[in-house]
Amino acid sequence: MFRYLLIYMACLLFTFSVKAQGISNDTIPKEVLMLDGKPMTEKQIQRYHKQLHKDSIRANKRIWWSILGGPSYTPEASFGVGGAVLASFRLNKNDTISQRSFIPAGFNITLNGTFVFAGAGTLFFNENRFRIYISYGYRNEPSHYFGKGYETIEQIEKSDSTTKFHKSSFQLYPRFVWEVRPHLYTGPLFDINFSKSDDINPVMAEDPYFNKFKRDYVNIGVGGLIQYDTRNDVATPSSGMLLSAIAKVYGKYLGGAYNYEMFELEYRQFQQVFRPRSTLAWIAKTQIGVGNVPFTELPSFGSPFDLRGYYWGKYRDKTMAYGILEYRHMFGSVEKYKSGNFWAKCGFVGWVGTGTIGNAPIVDWNKWKFNYGVGLRIQMQPGKNFRLDVGKDPNQKGMAVYMNMTEAF
Missing domain, CATH: 1.20.5 (Single alpha-helices involved in coiled-coils or other helix-helix interfaces)
Incomplete structure (x- = not known):
């Protein structure tokens, strides 16, 4: 009897334990x-x-790599294959104040014989108190020279017998800045560039400005810059502003081929509109050349970083100015992006811009070129976008397509 009673009590205790466990699991939030x-x-x-x-x-991770490649097209190089690599990293893993340093590199190989390898990045040191901006590039490509100044440029039709030539070029352009006051940076810079021109067409061979210079030359320059920078992120800012002034001197006394000076003034502003991840950005920039500026170094617009849609280098003169207003929009909310939603890593941009050139600043800036375009954005890393832009020169047929890492400005 006692044995049966023990068995009954054991079964009862087991039943209570199971029920209690179930209740406990159900009540855990x-x-x-x-x-x-x-x-x-x-x-x-x-x-x-x-x-x-x-x-x-x-x-x-010490280094975070992002790689992208595929078909490419630009107005200068026609169709081809291009690729881009973006590396971001912390130079000191204990420095959590500095932004992640980033170095993008892109290449393009096209049907018309173009080969390009270039990039521009920023290195951050010592809790963001010291920065190195670096631009570099090698280009070996067919190119076009329309002359210097509006009057000459707009009288020449683009063709193999009037504008085409072959160009090889290289540039290394580092800038070093220290934070001397909150948001105020200043420091020296160094620029070395090489250019070689051959297969010159008959019209270009008679151009007076082109004939002032040798077919190949090296330019070496030094200078300084000062910046007031409140941007929340250098690669893809959504708030803040940048004011920048740069002065560079090039000379035979530095080992270069020609004596001249270059000056740049730049203003950028970024403002959140409508909602987070929606930014209105604008830029105004001017470049002024003084002295014997080689034709390949004349200020111009039409690059992937300014008035996208114009032929790069078509409009060139001793001075240049342009302005762009650009709206940038990433889909989804911040929460959706953090949750890993794919569409929250995508977005679009739209811009309008205008630019001009002249032999002298302001007084010769009387003809302005209009520009507009749209673009696709895919976030490869936090704050680092791949961009596909389609820009338009209203006076020309067709569109120009650009692919790059990080924003145009």
Whole structure:
């Protein structure tokens, strides 16, 4: 009898234990995460934790690589294959104040024989108190020279017998700045560039400005810059401003071929509009050359970083000025981006701009060229976008397409 009683009590205790365990599990609150004011689904929670895990690993990585490649097209180089690599890293893993340093590199190989390898990045040191901006590039390509100044440029039609020549060039352009006051940076710079021109067409061979210079030459310059910079991020700012002034002197006394000076003034502003991840950006910039400026170094517009849509280098003279107003929009909210949502890593831009050239500043700036375009953005890393831009010169047929890492400005 006693044995049966013990068995009965043991079974009863086991039943109570199971029920208590069930009650305990049911009463434990499940993790509730919100996305745009609504609880996340199980799938969204899994994606959120997966993204957190990825971000945690990447944040502690010495170098974070992003690679992208595919077909390419530019108005200068026609169709081809291009690629871009972006490396971001912390030079001191204990320095959590400095932004992540970044160095992009892009290449382009096209059907018309163009080969380009170039990039521009920024290195951050000592809690953002010291920076190195660096631009570099090698180009071996067919090119076109329309002359110097509006009067000459707009009288010449682009063709193999009037504008085409072959150009090889190289540039290394580092700038070193220290923070001397909050947001105020200043320091020296160095510029070395090489240019070689051959296969000169008959019209170009008679151009008086072109004939002032040798077919190949090296220019070496030194100078300084001062910046007031409140941007929240150098690569992809969404707030703040940049005021910059640069002065450079080039000379035979430095080992170069010609004596001349270059001056630059630049203003950029970034303002959040409508909602987070929606930015209105604008820039105004001028370059002024003084002295015997080689034709390849004359101020111009039409690069992937200014009035996208014009032929790069078509409009060139001793002075240049341009302005751009650009709207940048990333899809989704900050919460959706943090949750790992793919579409929250995508966005678009639209811009309008205008530019001019002249032999002298202001007084010769009486003809302005209009420009507009749209673009696609894909965020490869936090604050680092791949961009695909389509720009338009209203006076020419067709569109110009550009692919690059980081924003135009």
